[in-house]
Amino acid sequence: MPKLTINGTEVTVDAGKTVLQACEQIGIEIPRFCYHDRLQIAGNCRMCLVEMEKSPKPIASCAMPVNEGMVIRTNTAKVKKARNGVMEFLLINHPLDCPICDQGGECDLQDQAMAYGLDRSRYTEHKRAVPDKDLGPLVETHMTRCIHCTRCIRFATDIAGVEELGTMGRGEHMEIGTYVEKALTSELSGNMIDLCPVGALNSKPYAYTARTWELVRTETIDVHDALGSNINVNARGREVMRVLPRLNEDINEEWISDKTRFAYDGLRRGRLDQPYVRKNGKLAPATWKEALSATAGAITGAGGGSIAAIAGDLACVESMTALKDLFDQLGSPHRDCRQDGAQLDPSVRAGYLFNTTIAGIEESDVCLLIGTNPRWEAALVNARLRKRYLRGGFRVFSIGPRLDLTFPVETLGAGPETLEAIAAGGHPFVETLSAAKRPMMILGQGALARADGSAILAAAWRIAVTCRLVRDGWNGFNVLHIAAARVGGLDIGFVPGKGGLDVSGMLDGASSGKTQVVYLLGADEIDVRRLGSAFVIYQGHHGDAGANRADVILPGAAYTEKSALYVNTEGRVQQTKRVVFPPGEAREDWSIVRALSEAIGARLPYDNLAELRQRIERAHPHLAERGVAPGAPWSSFGHEGRMDQAPFRSPIDDFYMTNAICRASETMAACSALYVGSTAGKTGTHG
Amino acid sequence: MSAPAAAPFAFTPANVEQANAIVAKYPQGKQQSALLPLLDLAQRQNDGWLPRAAMDHVAAFLGLAPIRVYEVATFYTMYNLRPIGRHHVQVCTTTPCWLRGSDQVLDACKKRLGVDVGETTPDGKFTLSEVECLAACVNAPVAWIGDDFYEDIDGASMTRILDDLAAGKQPKPGPQVKRQTSAPVSGAKTLKDA
Numbered sequence: 099m100p101k102l103t104i105n106g107t108e109v110t111v112d113a114g115k116t117v118l119q120a121c122e123q124i125g126i127e128i129p130r131f132c133y134h135d136r137l138q139i140a141g142n143c144r145m146c147l148v149e150m151e152k153s154p155k156p157i158a159s160c161a162m163p164v165n166e167g168m169v170i171r172t173n174t175a176k177v178k179k180a181r182n183g184v185m186e187f188l189l190i191n192h193p194l195d196c197p198i199c200d201q202g203g204e205c206d207l208q209d210q211a212m213a214y215g216l217d218r219s220r221y222t223e224h225k226r227a228v229p230d231k232d233l234g235p236l237v238e239t240h241m242t243r244c245i246h247c248t249r250c251i252r253f254a255t256d257i258a259g260v261e262e263l264g265t266m267g268r269g270e271h272m273e274i275g276t277y278v279e280k281a282l283t284s285e286l287s288g289n290m291i292d293l294c295p296v297g298a299l300n301s302k303p304y305a306y307t308a309r310t311w312e313l314v315r316t317e318t319i320d321v322h323d324a325l326g327s328n329i330n331v332n333a334r335g336r337e338v339m340r341v342l343p344r345l346n347e348d349i350n351e352e353w354i355s356d357k358t359r360f361a362y363d364g365l366r367r368g369r370l371d372q373p374y375v376r377k378n379g380k381l382a383p384a385t386w387k388e389a390l391s392a393t394a395g396a397i398t399g400a401g402g403g404s405i406a407a408i409a410g411d412l413a414c415v416e417s418m419t420a421l422k423d424l425f426d427q428l429g430s431p432h433r434d435c436r437q438d439g440a441q442l443d444p445s446v447r448a449g450y451l452f453n454t455t456i457a458g459i460e461e462s463d464v465c466l467l468i469g470t471n472p473r474w475e476a477a478l479v480n481a482r483l484r485k486r487y488l489r490g491g492f493r494v495f496s497i498g499p500r501l502d503l504t505f506p507v508e509t510l511g512a513g514p515e516t517l518e519a520i521a522a523g524g525h526p527f528v529e530t531l532s533a534a535k536r537p538m539m540i541l542g543q544g545a546l547a548r549a550d551g552s553a554i555l556a557a558a559w560r561i562a563v564t565c566r567l568v569r570d571g572w573n574g575f576n577v578l579h580i581a582a583a584r585v586g587g588l589d590i591g592f593v594p595g596k597g598g599l600d601v602s603g604m605l606d607g608a609s610s611g612k613t614q615v616v617y618l619l620g621a622d623e624i625d626v627r628r629l630g631s632a633f634v635i636y637q638g639h640h641g642d643a644g645a646n647r648a649d650v651i652l653p654g655a656a657y658t659e660k661s662a663l664y665v666n667t668e669g670r671v672q673q674t675k676r677v678v679f680p681p682g683e684a685r686e687d688w689s690i691v692r693a694l695s696e697a698i699g700a701r702l703p704y705d706n707l708a709e710l711r712q713r714i715e716r717a718h719p720h721l722a723e724r725g726v727a728p729g730a731p732w733s734s735f736g737h738e739g740r741m742d743q744a745p746f747r748s749p750i751d752d753f754y755m756t757n758a759i760c761r762a763s764e765t766m767a768a769c770s771a772l773y774v775g776s777t778a779g780k781t782g783t784h785g
Numbered sequence: 786m787s788a789p790a791a792a793p794f795a796f797t798p799a800n801v802e803q804a805n806a807i808v809a810k811y812p813q814g815k816q817q818s819a820l821l822p823l824l825d826l827a828q829r830q831n832d833g834w835l836p837r838a839a840m841d842h843v844a845a846f847l848g849l850a851p852i853r854v855y856e857v858a859t860f861y862t863m864y865n866l867r868p869i870g871r872h873h874v875q876v877c878t879t880t881p882c883w884l885r886g887s888d889q890v891l892d893a894c895k896k897r898l899g900v901d902v903g904e905t906t907p908d909g910k911f912t913l914s915e916v917e918c919l920a921a922c923v924n925a926p927v928a929w930i931g932d933d934f935y936e937d938i939d940g941a942s943m944t945r946i947l948d949d950l951a952a953g954k955q956p957k958p959g960p961q962v963k964r965q966t967s968a969p970v971s972g973a974k975t976l977k978d979a
Contacts, residue, residue: 261850266859277855278837 102168117159117170118146126172129181129210131188131295132247133160136351138256143188143247145210147180148172156180181214188245189215191226192296199243201297203310207245228273234281235768236288236360238305244274244298250290257353258284259484259504274298281772285477285753288359292342292352301340303360303765308332308339316677317344319664320358321412321657322757323476324579325456326666327354331362331658331677338362338658338677348457348727349666355477356769357753357760362658364763368641370653371682381651386683386693393650394697396633400614402429406604409435409592410620410638411581411757414662414674415721417637417654417687418583418592419714420702421619424691427700431595432604432613435587437621438749439601440543441551442577442584444593447720449555449735450585452479452667453573454538455727460486462574464534466510466527467496468517468558469746470542473503474753475580476667479540480504495527498544498746512745514554517545521557523564531565538574539567543749546577549742556736568732575732579667580749580756582657583620586665589718608632618644619687620654622758637690639680640758652694653684656759660686661707663714668727671720794838796846800830804846817847820857824864833873834865862916870905870912872950874898875929878915881922886939890926891915893940897947910951923967924960933958937970 101110104121111120116139118128131143141161148159151169156177159170171177189211196202228241246265251274254263260283266273276282282290291299313332320327320341327350330342341362343354373389374381384392397405407425409418418435425433436442442450454462459482472480480503486492487505494507497516501507510516510527519525531537539562545554558575561567567574579585587593594600599607605628607613613632618624620638626647636648639656657664659680665671680686685693688710695702704710715722720730754770755761796804804823811818823846827839835858844854858864865873874894878887895901898911905912921927924936928943935946935958942961949956964970 261852264852264856266855268860277852277859 100164100166100168102164102166102170104170105173111164113164115164117148117150117157117162117164117168120164121148121159121170121172128159128172129214130160131206131210131245132249134249134252134293136257137249137252137293140248140252143245144184145181145188145214147177147184149174149177178214182216185211185215186220189219190221191242192245193225193242195243196297199240199297200300200305201243201294205297206295226270231275232279232281233276233299234287235765235772236302236356237282237291238300238302240298240300241273241275243296245296246272246274247295248274249293249295250274250299253290253293254282254284254287256488257289257481257484258286260284283773285355285357285473286353286481288356289343289353301360303363304340308334313339314677316675318658318675318677319672320354321582321664321674322357322361322760323355324582324584324667325349325476325478326582326664326670326672327358327478328672329354329358333658333677336678336681338365348455349668349670350478351481353478353481357477357756357766360765360769361760361763363765364640364759364761365656365658367764368758368762369656369681369684370639370641370645370651371680371684372653373683374648374651376649381648386685389650389652390694390697393635393652393694394699396615396635396649397428397617397698400633404607404613405430405615405617406432406599406607406613407434407617407619408437408601408604408621408624409433409583409587410437410618410622410644411583412638412657412759413583413587413619414657414660414664414687415586415590415714416662416707416710417619417691418587419590419717420688420691420695420704420710421617422590422592423702423713424695424698424700426595427695427702428698431598432607433592433598434594434601434604435583435592436547437601437624438543438547438581439551440546440584441548441555442546442588443552443555443735444588444591446733446735447589447669447730448573448575448732449559450577450579450588451669451727451730452540452576452578453729454576455668455729456482459483459538460489461572462486462534462536462538463492464531464537465492465494466531466537466539466561467494467498467501467507468539468541468554469498469545469748470540470578471499471501471503471544471748471750472540472542472578473501474748474750475542476578477753479578493530495530498542499748513743514550514557514741514746515743517554517557517561518741521560521564528565531561531567536572536574537565537567538576540576540578542578542746543580544746547749548744550739552737553739553741554736556738557741559734559736573729573732577667582664582666585667585669586663589665589669589721590714605629618648620644620758637687638758639684640762642758642761652690653680653682654687654690655680655684659684662687663711663721665721666727669720669730670727671722671724673724792836792838794827794831794836794842796827796842797830800826808847817849817853820847820849820854821861823847824854824858828864832871833869834867868905871910872930873912873914874947875914875916875919877917877919877921877925877927877929879918881918882926885925887926889940890928890938890943893943894928894947897944911947924964936960937962937964 128146130146132140141158146159147156149171150157230239251263320329328344328346330344332340345352373384375384375392496507562575609630615633618636622642622644634648635650636644637652658677752774754766760766807822808819823843840854844851902915928935937960946956
């Protein structure tokens with residue numbers, strides 16, 4: 099470990115670190131624009147100049163590896179003068195339009211110009227102007243502001259894995275662009291906005307809507323996929339203005355997907371802001387009292403055996419627990435949280451978790467994807483797989499549709515026959531998987547949400563056992579969920595009780611008239627036409643498919659409007675926080691169920707959120723610990739059976755349209771029309 | 786700044802052979818090093834300029850993302866991204882050539898061709914460009930046409946060269962005055978003479 103002296107202080111750092119990192123280690127801040135922890139080093143902005151003994155000129159500390167006996171100075175007059183000069187050059191062509199720039203107030207250039215810049219410009223010649231580029235509906239460009247740090251290029255090339263951005267021309271005429279005008283085809287493109295140290299890349303939907311200092315920031319989590327990415331929701335008054343990522347090395351590092359970032363405008367549109375009751379075939383506005391008594395009447399009229407409940411993809415643990423408790427009291431075993439019909443085995447927790455953990459992907463050396471397209475189902479899992487691939491010595495195989503995941507994937511087959519061959523041990527891939535040091539398997543909902551899902555789960559279990567995916571300190575068996583609610587629902591047992599019907603059974607029952615009342619807890623992704631003549635109660639926040647069919651609508655709160663628990667695909671329990679209040683008459687979901695229980699006369703035994711959480715933690719102690727993924731004991735799951743030979747397909751046909759919030763979002767609609775509408779069936783990412 | 790659209794492009798069989806020979810000069814896994822010569826080959830095949838189709842073809846040939854090829858092609862001024870005349874007349878106007886009369890050379894070109902710098906004659910035969918130092922200062926002023934340098938030129942000799950090219954003749958490259966390559970103009974001077 100080299101030892102060096104920085105400003106007279108001796109410091110020992112790991113070999114291979116840079117001078118800039120060594121300075122950071124002892125708390126010396128070095129100004130920078132192009133350097134970023136997670137990107138490759140470029141060394142082109144020159145802002146991080148420091149003095150090094152025996153070097154005739156200042157060195158770029160971000161690109162200089164540490165060496166034994168180096169003597170570095172960061173606080174001399176020479177360093178200050180050098181940085182002053184660099185800043186003056188950077189500002190030569192910068193428009194200094196901070197008052198109308200969205201980056202103003204959170205701009206690296208603005209901040210560092212305060213610290214290292216001159217108080218006036220000596221430049222009197224013409225400034226250059228650069229035409230703006232059209233990078234699609236998410237990223238707005240003001241290329242005249244660009245200082246050519248190339249962070250966006252490095253992000254696109256390395257992390258997003260789409261080589262589409264580059265530097266065109268040279269010298270005075272250099273521009274960042276795509277050469278051929280096109281929208282960025284990445285699910286992570288929004289992160290470039292965060293990376294851009296100036297106002298060159300801005301958020302298009304957020305453009306000119308707020309200034310950063312007006313915003314109230316709330317740290318919460320995302321529910322658009324099953325990862326529970328950590329986010330910071332910025333609101334002004336009663337409106338969510340934007341969504342930014344928050345650092346969590348275990349889940350999303352410092353990135354978020356474009357859906358997480360840009361679907362927030364869906365929170366303002368198509369909202370259910372008051373109760374409705376269907377009268378003479380038409381939904382009519384009603385008071386809470388009317389809506390609850392109509393609901394209570396229908397439920398008590400039908401009786402325990404003929405009422406059923408389906409929890410949707412965005413339901414929180416609290417509301418599902420309350421609804422389950424209510425159904426238990428009413429004597430109905432018919433409840434299910436797997437609205438896509440996934441044949442998951444709720445009795446073995448390890449059988450439905452992403453056991454390796456997302457960060458654990460980085461230790462793996464062979465990965466088998468079964469019926470999943472991680473790029474669309476969990477964009478940040480795909481980013482981790484790519485990160486692992488870039489380090490080398492990592493092979494990815496797939497059973498399912500051909501995929502463009504931004505790294506090479508070897509397709510072994512299309513469907514269950516290949517899976518069966520591997521499970522039976524006759525396939526040459528068995529050797530590859532068994533010989534791997536840290537093999538992993540990712541089982542997607544595309545393989546499980548089908549009639550033979552249980553048999554497929556059993557075959558996957560057999561592969562996990564024969565190829566020793568589970569060994570000391572390593573569990574390579576993973577189920578990748580796409581719904582934020584799913585693991586929480588399975589954890590608390592929101593699945594059919596003894597003799598209970600699953601989702602397809604309930605829909606059959608509703609069609610035939612056997613199931614008289616169906617309670618949809620935010621369930622929109624079911625075939626509502628099969629609800630027949632059943633009395634449908636919809637509790638949720640958006641006027642989507644479920645609300646359209648409903649006889650009573652109980653308006654609930656979206657994920658930014660309540661404090662609620664979600665369990666991510668790794669089994670990590672996290673909590674959302676209330677950023678804004680639910681609109682109009684809408685209420686937090688658990689309290690709606692609690693109020694309904696009172697109307698029915700089967701009062702639930704908790705009066706506030708704290709008591710409900712105590713009840714959850716008592717019944718399911720593993721939900722008491724927040725933010726960790728301790729895993730679960732391994733045992734056998736799935737039921738051997740005949741497998742249908744139909745090929746696997748990803749459950750997501752359109753990355754931008756997966757839940758009621760996205761479907762209400764204009765930004766997501768624009769993305770869907772641009773990316774999915776025009777590229778369907780061409781890129782291979784389309785299931 | 787995207788290039789004009791053009792017909793599809795592919796290397797001719799002879800050029801494929803040559804391209805493979807160029808790629809083979811580089812170690813296994815470093816094929817992208819052949820990018821510069823391959824772009825030159827493509828440009829020669831395509832009447833002196835590189836349409837997007839040609840850049841895409843080279844990208845596919847080397848297994849590179851197209852953007853990496855666009856970056857290189859836009860960086861170097863010797864790749865022409867727009868159609869160009871049959872003869873590309875590049876007159877050096879950097880200090881040594883300028884001191885030796887490059888202004889007269891450039892004026893002669895403008896007069897003879899009837900176009901300004903950066904323009905192509907209506908018949909498509911000539912494109913006139915002004916370039917920076919061609920590294921032949923010892924024979925200044927210099928003009929570069931096709932693969933040849935024309936050295937020690939003045940207005941009259943430049944006009945003659947252009948006349949010859951227009952007539953389909955190949956003017957003699959090198960010094961246009963009585964001089965052997967870069968040897969002194971005033972006759973042989975060696976250490977022996979001194």
